[in-house]
Amino acid sequence: MIHSLEQLPSVVLVLALSAAMASAQESAVPKELLEVKARYEHEVERVVGPVRRQYLTKLKTLHKRLTRKDDLQGALAVKAEMDRVSIPRAVDPLRLVGKWRVEYDNNSSRSYGIRSNGTAIWLDTGLEGKLLVEGPDLLLDVGDGKLEKLTLKGKRLHVEHFNPKSLYPDGTPLKGLGKRIK
Secondary structure: OOOOOOHHOOOHHHHHHHHHHHHOOOOOOOOHHHHHHHHHHHHHHHHHHHHHHHHHHHHHHHHHHHHOOOOHHHHHHHHHHHHHHHHHOOOOOOOOOOEEEEEEEEOOOOEEEEEOEEEEEOOOOEEEEEEEEEOOOEEEEOOOEEEEEEEOOOOOEEEEEEEOHHHHHOOEEEEEEEEEEE
């Protein structure tokens, strides 16, 4: 039985929060708010990111050492802390709301529509899917056997296209770069 929010998986929390916010404010999210929030989160990550990465490096070393000593309970505790720290607090599908045009490295392109309720549509084909959070990754799965990892860097949407989706996360993706069009 779940007694607190900390016990819920982060994926459920992010998607539930996004859905709740979306139903309350489907069209009430001002573009300026999204832009200011994106700049804020970028600055926070710029300042906090190096400290987090250093902490994660130390945790990985400790995890390896405890595993070699067969201290599985200690290694699991360190792994839980690594998972907690490695999930960026900035994962927020609301930052991606709008229409995007993505140009891929193989000279193909695609247009996305991303809604505030966490759903997305490939405007070119009509395929619809859901944004999913897996660890630190924001993924788009439209149920066609492919998967796209989405990352917002500044004002650009970086896309990693995995075909088939079983290549995620270790396979070599087709890369794309998106620009907001609306």
